[in-house]
Amino acid sequence: MITLEPRAEPSRWLAVASPLLALLATVTLGLLMFVLLGKDALSCLQMFFVEPIKDGRALAELSIKVTPLLLIGLGLSLCFRSNVWNIGAEGQFILGSIFATGVALRATPDSGIGLLIALLIAGAIGGALWAGLAAALRDRFNASEILVSLMLVYVAEQLLGYLVNGPWKDPNGYNFPQTISFLESARIPRLVEGSRANIGLPLALVSAPACWLFIHKSYAGYRLDVAGLSPPAARYAGFSERSALWLPLLVSGALAGLAGALEVAGPDGQLTTHVPLGYGFAAIIVAFVGRLEPIGVVLSSVLMSMFYIGGELSQSRLGLPKSISGVFQGLLLFSLLTCDTLVKNKLRIALSPSSKAAAK
Amino acid sequence: MRALRLELQAISKAYPGVRANDGVCLKVAEGEIHAVLGENGAGKSTLMKIIYGTVQPDAGRMLWHGEPVRLTSPEHARRLGISMVFQHFSLFESLTVTENVWLGLREKSRDQVAMRIRALAKTYGLDVEPERPVYTLSVGERQRVEIIRALLSQPKLLILDEPTSVLTPQAVADLFATLRQLAKDGCSILYISHKLDEIRTLCDACTVLRAGKVTGELKSLGNESNASLSKLMIGSEPPKLEHRPFEPGEVRLRVEDLTREKPTEYGTTLAGISFSVRSGEILGLAGVSGNGQAELLAALAGEQPQRGRGTMTVNGVDVTRLGPARRRKLGLHFVPEERLGRATVPSHSLAGNALLTRKASLPTSLLLQDKPLRALARHLIERFSIKASGPNAAARSLSGGNLQKYVVGREIDAAPRVLLMAQPTWGIDVGAAAQIRAEILKLRDGGAAVLLVSEELDELLELSDTLRVMAGGRLSPPIAAANASRTLIGEWMSGLWPGSFAAQTQGALP
Numbered sequence: 001m002i003t004l005e006p007r008a009e010p011s012r013w014l015a016v017a018s019p020l021l022a023l024l025a026t027v028t029l030g031l032l033m034f035v036l037l038g039k040d041a042l043s044c045l046q047m048f049f050v051e052p053i054k055d056g057r058a059l060a061e062l063s064i065k066v067t068p069l070l071l072i073g074l075g076l077s078l079c080f081r082s083n084v085w086n087i088g089a090e091g092q093f094i095l096g097s098i099f100a101t102g103v104a105l106r107a108t109p110d111s112g113i114g115l116l117i118a119l120l121i122a123g124a125i126g127g128a129l130w131a132g133l134a135a136a137l138r139d140r141f142n143a144s145e146i147l148v149s150l151m152l153v154y155v156a157e158q159l160l161g162y163l164v165n166g167p168w169k170d171p172n173g174y175n176f177p178q179t180i181s182f183l184e185s186a187r188i189p190r191l192v193e194g195s196r197a198n199i200g201l202p203l204a205l206v207s208a209p210a211c212w213l214f215i216h217k218s219y220a221g222y223r224l225d226v227a228g229l230s231p232p233a234a235r236y237a238g239f240s241e242r243s244a245l246w247l248p249l250l251v252s253g254a255l256a257g258l259a260g261a262l263e264v265a266g267p268d269g270q271l272t273t274h275v276p277l278g279y280g281f282a283a284i285i286v287a288f289v290g291r292l293e294p295i296g297v298v299l300s301s302v303l304m305s306m307f308y309i310g311g312e313l314s315q316s317r318l319g320l321p322k323s324i325s326g327v328f329q330g331l332l333l334f335s336l337l338t339c340d341t342l343v344k345n346k347l348r349i350a351l352s353p354s355s356k357a358a359a360k
Numbered sequence: 361m362r363a364l365r366l367e368l369q370a371i372s373k374a375y376p377g378v379r380a381n382d383g384v385c386l387k388v389a390e391g392e393i394h395a396v397l398g399e400n401g402a403g404k405s406t407l408m409k410i411i412y413g414t415v416q417p418d419a420g421r422m423l424w425h426g427e428p429v430r431l432t433s434p435e436h437a438r439r440l441g442i443s444m445v446f447q448h449f450s451l452f453e454s455l456t457v458t459e460n461v462w463l464g465l466r467e468k469s470r471d472q473v474a475m476r477i478r479a480l481a482k483t484y485g486l487d488v489e490p491e492r493p494v495y496t497l498s499v500g501e502r503q504r505v506e507i508i509r510a511l512l513s514q515p516k517l518l519i520l521d522e523p524t525s526v527l528t529p530q531a532v533a534d535l536f537a538t539l540r541q542l543a544k545d546g547c548s549i550l551y552i553s554h555k556l557d558e559i560r561t562l563c564d565a566c567t568v569l570r571a572g573k574v575t576g577e578l579k580s581l582g583n584e585s586n587a588s589l590s591k592l593m594i595g596s597e598p599p600k601l602e603h604r605p606f607e608p609g610e611v612r613l614r615v616e617d618l619t620r621e622k623p624t625e626y627g628t629t630l631a632g633i634s635f636s637v638r639s640g641e642i643l644g645l646a647g648v649s650g651n652g653q654a655e656l657l658a659a660l661a662g663e664q665p666q667r668g669r670g671t672m673t674v675n676g677v678d679v680t681r682l683g684p685a686r687r688r689k690l691g692l693h694f695v696p697e698e699r700l701g702r703a704t705v706p707s708h709s710l711a712g713n714a715l716l717t718r719k720a721s722l723p724t725s726l727l728l729q730d731k732p733l734r735a736l737a738r739h740l741i742e743r744f745s746i747k748a749s750g751p752n753a754a755a756r757s758l759s760g761g762n763l764q765k766y767v768v769g770r771e772i773d774a775a776p777r778v779l780l781m782a783q784p785t786w787g788i789d790v791g792a793a794a795q796i797r798a799e800i801l802k803l804r805d806g807g808a809a810v811l812l813v814s815e816e817l818d819e820l821l822e823l824s825d826t827l828r829v830m831a832g833g834r835l836s837p838p839i840a841a842a843n844a845s846r847t848l849i850g851e852w853m854s855g856l857w858p859g860s861f862a863a864q865t866q867g868a869l870p
Binding site for chain 1: 717
């Protein structure tokens with residue numbers, strides 16, 4: 001019989017090893033899946049783990065995925081640490097892209113850097129507003145933020161659909177649901193001429209240490225940590241329960257909104273119904289695989305981006321279904337949760353303990 | 361001589377770094393009330409876990425009715441007729457009393473169980489409503505549930521771990537009567553306690569443990585004194601408390617006409633509570649748990665915004681509408697009953713937990729600095745001789761007594777003007793308790809006002825300058841501790857103080 005015994009102290013080395021172990025399990029299961037699909041397993045793995053980091057161009061593509069995943073993942077880590085379950089980052093991302101588009105459509109060919117800054121701030125405000133709705137409903141009516149934030153994703157999608165099919169539709173767009181292509185002055189500057197990588201990446205990379213400082217070195221971060229780990233202790237100390245709800249939701253909403261703004265004014269350059277790619281949901285996995293630690297989230301966002309690109313490549317080059325990257329992401333989370341159980345529990349394999357008990 | 365029910369022969373159990381039990385022998389006869397005496401960490405708990413089957417010994421034998429047994433699980437122990445009342449409760453919060461008890465029984469229907477609970481509660485004076493969910497119960501009430509649960513299975517050997525700490529003197533007397541009756545019916549009782557008076561009153565024999573070894577086996581307790589027992593237990597007599605004369609100063613904490621609706625269906629409504637605590641005064645608050653002490657402390661600590669009449673002032677400043685952090689800034693500190701999870705974050709280090717209430721003692725800086733925090737924790741560890749691996753030790757890695765010393769120490773070290781304390785020595789060993797009591801007295805001598813809520817009457821009588829009793833959400837008039845007797849306080853605990861509503865109605869009856 002196999003039983004799980006809780007450990008007195010979570011195993012230290014397993015806490016570090018478990019993401020790696022989970023990755024190994026994911027690769028193994030992935031291999032198995034490729035073999036069952038009748039594909040050359042090695043070339044499939046190459047699509048996921050070699051091609052995305054092969055050269056400068058591939059890395060630029062990678063950076064485009066890393067940016068939103070990292071930004072959203074950081075915000076979600078903050079939420080999950082505080083026991084606030086924001087599942088609707090996707091909706092906040094969409095609102096960010098909508099708000100940013102609102103600014104971008106007002107651009108003229110000689111708008112300066114001010115417009116770009118306004119565009120990014122508008123995105124952040126849009127995301128924060130959407131997350132703030134969930135916070136307000138929880139605060140006022142004790143409505144579960146899990147459900148509300150998730151439902152608001154669908155509301156956001158409808159809103160996006162309405163805008164690109166209605167008031168914001170490109171009159172010369174052959175009736176496609178999309179806005180006009182943004183003017184060059186409303187596009188996020190690229191890092192290097194000719195590369196697709198843009199300034200979103202450094203923005204996201206700077207957010208990681210900022211989050212780290214906030215979580216581990218600020219009194220406000222400490223208050224959130226206590227609220228997440230032990231609400232009675234937070235009440236005892238006199239830390240506000242409301243701010244432990246509002247702050248992480250607003251910050252994560254703003255980060256998701258910023259990611260949406262960067263996306264719509266960056267690689268996409270126009271608002272379409274294809275702007276939301278599921279980064280908001282994938283970032284939940286990013287946050288957990290990264291152990292809710294900013295440094296971990298940097299690494300896991302890179303890994304998840306590789307899965308995204310690997311999935312696209314396997315589709316175009318090997319004829320695998322597109323859902324393969326989703327399957328990969330799911331496998332990773334699944335393996336990680338399994339490994340996490342082992343961090344907190346000991347696996348005990350006993351040969352029928354009841355026979356011994358009856359031996360008296 | 362009566363036949364032996366349980367015999368332990370040279371039981372040893374080692375954990376990494378500790379020999380919890382080292383060749384322990386113990387004999388319990390049928391119908392005997394046998395005390396196991398020892399400080400925290402002396403190995404009592406490990407020994408009980410071995411008897412109850414949750415831990416297997418490394419060496420040694422256990423005989424049950426003269427036959428060797430190897431217990432593999434508590435269920436196995438229960439089948440043999442061994443029952444245990446734990447000091448730390450194992451109740452499901454969301455289930456009712458009946459459901460909790462029912463879980464361990466299986467065969468009977470729920471209604472039958474509820475009936476038996478009522479019957480037992482009545483017989484033994486264990487006042488508990490079977491339909492109440494456990495999360496609404498106070499610590500004292502939860503313990504009654506545990507005792508009832510153990511009694512329901514009609515055990516042959518009943519193990520009780522510090523069972524009386526939450527009972528009124530009358531209830532203790534009732535419990536003792538119950539236990540004696542049980543013993544007379546042939547049930548053996550292992551009674552774990554550090555209360556020497558109780559052991560001398562109740563028990564037939566006693567085994568004393570110190571550092572995992574048996575340091576005394578007493579066949580009878582008739583000739584023993586508290587001093588001789590405590591010498592066996594800790595190797596010396598506990599330090600005498602130094603009492604300075606009572607010289608109260610100005611009023612530090614004043615509560616006027618405090619009225620609060622009960623927070624949950626099973627809470628207690630506070631009805632017009634008025635009192636004050638002066639500088640240099642310890643006001644002891646006695647009462648059976650669940651009579652409004654928790655609600656009063658909640659109101660005084662300000663953890664949740666509350667609606668209701670009345671005002672609270674600290675040093676003349678109205679704090680009625682302020683939260684805990686603001687009250688703390690005015691010098692009001694609070695030691696809550698729950699050490700782990702409320703007074704401390706279990707997974708945080710001692711240094712991290714110092715920040716919970718001691719922000720004001722740290723240099724202000726934009727970012728948190730580890731150094732002063734660790735220094736503060738190290739200072740607390742040294743000042744209150746806390747056994748911990750260092751400032752980085754997680755709160756949950758400390759023993760109950762040491763964590764309590766840390767929490768009490770953390771608040772005392774802040775030099776509060778008003779200190780609220782709930783059960784400061786609940787379930788901790790004699791040495792640590794004596795140390796905490798000495799620190800409370802020192803704080804009072806330094807001019808602080810202390811409100812001490814405790815269910816241990818001895819402690820209240822020993823420490824307090826003034827006593828009040830809570831019953832049914834009302835507060836008795838004050839009485840100088842020097843003039844209070846156990847009997848009188850016991851009566852007041854039932855709400856029968858002069859001029860009380862209960863006393864008047866009772867007086868009206870023939």
